[in-house]
């Protein structure tokens with residue numbers, strides 16, 4: 063190939079920890095048998111859910127805020143190159159250094175070089191999704207550098223040699239006793255009678271980390287928001303360990319996905335209202351750090367930011383899917399997700415679990431990846447995530463869009479590994495058959511007259527309790543009622559009065575009727591309330 | 607008023623009694639019901655499974671079948687299928703490169719209402735026992751289907767109609783906003799997760815002590831009912847239209863195999 067290639071630039075997918083490691087249904091099935099995990103997850107997600115609903119309900123302009131957040135992010139995505147250059151200029155002018163990384167490998171390597179230049183073999187870290195995505199800790203370890211996680215939950219997961227299972231509460235899959243056992247095994251000098259009381263556990267962690275904070279020369283962080291107009295960076299956190307990492311060491315290296323920008327300082331205000339309420343269910347988080355470059359004699363004197371693509375421009379390339387880049391990693395979508403609640407975060411393989419993971423991982427890493435292509439199907443499309451998302455990412459729409467891409471890709475492949483037993487084959491066959499049927503009322507009528515299903519599989523008790531093949535998944539947990547003797551369509555043909563053709567000039571004005579009946583929703587609700595149990599659900603439409 | 611019934615494929619094939627109940631209620635109010643015979647399905651199963659190309663002829667068939675008839679409004683006893691008309695059909699038409707079909711699908715969707723939405727907002731019904739003569743002396747709980755709740759914003763419309771039925775005792779289910787785990791092909795593609803979801807739903811239903819779980823989408827009810835049946839539970843599932851159609855003169859019986867019971871009919 064010649065060096066010069068004209069035409070559209072190629073879209074590069076990312077690498078690192080953005081892949082499902084097994085088909086989701088299989089992984090989830092294993093996780094579902096872990097009773098402890100399900101109990102912990104059920105308890106924790108319900109608790110955060112209630113807190114979130116409460117503080118969100120307090121704000122009269124919550125829907126307006128969501129819209130504002132969504133629009134700001136749309137503006138960023140529409141002008142990303144300009145904002146990135148603006149950010150680079152301002153961050154540099156304030157005394158910082160900007161590095162660009164096309165993928166995970168490049169980002170890790172830049173960080174390693176910077177750490178080596180400081181001559182250290184240990185760094186402290188603030189909880190960060192971006193470094194988890196690039197697999198920085200493992201990379202550094204392979205190259206002789208230890209990265210110490212300082213966020214309590216990340217510390218627990220790291221000491222347990224496990225992976226985080228939740229964006230915000232990485233150790234959500236452990237309970238207190240399990241955490242005590244990890245500490246007893248892994249923290250040197252910890253008292254043998256350490257209790258499982260949260261305060262005691264926190265104290266044990268504090269003692270371990272205090273030395274690290276005071277001795278470390280280099281800290282690595284992620285970034286919640288970068289502000290293009292001023293070149294500032296911000297970290298929003300609860301524990302204060304982040305503040306320690308940001309202020310004590312001499313060198314600070316921040317990993318930032320290119321989508322994390324906000325245009326101006328004013329926009330920051332919107333997100334500081336949206337983020338804490340959506341994530342921890344607090345009105346305001348305890349620690350918000352915001353810094354602009356180097357201040358001589360105060361804080362890190364050596365400041366770096368690594369701007370990471372790792373598949374993000376590929377996401378930006380998809381008109382429907384690009385809204386996934388609006389995500390501010392609040393975790394509200396997973397806290398309300400019934401699938402996440404049961405399968406747990408690990409079942410999603412990637413750094414990004416839950417509904418956002420199901421739309422982000424397959425886009426960052428490509429839907430062509432065999433296991434990632436199972437992620438968009440890991441949803442009942444109930445829509446709870448969309449309602450909860452503070453930046454109004456329409457996750458169900460993107461899921462369906464990606465399902466379309468997954469099916470197109472699978473069809474283009476052509477051959478089925480498992481022959482006629484391959485679920486993809488069975489699915490294709492089923493959808494083809496249903497399409498033929500559903501394309502014509504006449505065919506439907508004929509097919510319904512046969513109703514062969516009932517004759518074949520219904521048992522004596524008028525139920526279908528075992529189905530072969532793909533649909534067997536249904537009868538694993540439920541019966542199917544016996545189909546009726548006659549479909550509605552065929553019954554209507556015999557029974558219905560012959561309707562005459564009518565002219566469209568006779569049409570009733572429906573909008574006028576709706577206008578006239580405006581108060582009826584509230585009236586019906588009141589009538590119902592008078593008759594017994596009061597129910598809290600709002601009777602009126604809520605704004606989306 | 608002339609009302610076109612969109613029965614939906616699953617009601618047509620598996621639960622004709624729900625379509626008959628819908629006709630029954632509307633005729634009781636003095637309206638004329640017509641049934642465009644060409645209709646089949648909204649295409650949602652194909653769309654949600656990612657089969658956009660296969661969904662196209664289904665969308666086209668739906669729009670053309672209803673365009674053959676002149677009517678004032680269309681109605682379906684399903685929140686999910688009505689939501690799909692407005693939300694997915696235009697997308698599929700555009701995906702197939704047919705902007706004209708997309709526009710026509712939007713116009714048809716604008717005139718198609720979910721049943722409780724039609725009854726309250728268009729026809730002004732606020733009390734089922736007084737205005738429809740509904741009578742159902744049983745203890746009932748209710749599953750709020752996700753698409754009606756989140757895509758159509760039905761709020762408590764379906765419950766409110768139920769709660770004004772004479773003789774009916776209502777108990778709200780815990781975690782009413784939680785999905786039952788159906789999700790179309792999700793229910794067998796992700797069978798184990800879906801099974802865990804419906805198990806929790808069934809647990810909450812049984813906790814209410816009700817003998818009937820009503821709902822507004824037979825797909826969810828088939829999921830819940832199937833899981834109840836597997837557990838050998840006595841709790842039955844019914845579409846709210848069947849309960850609204852039940853009267854003192856022609857009461858809906860809930861003993862015996864409930865899948866075989868037919869409401870008053872025409």
Ligand code: SF4
Nearest residue numbers: 389390392393395451
């Ligand atoms: S998708 Fe929305 S709800 Fe989910 S983590 Fe991102 S911002 Fe939060």
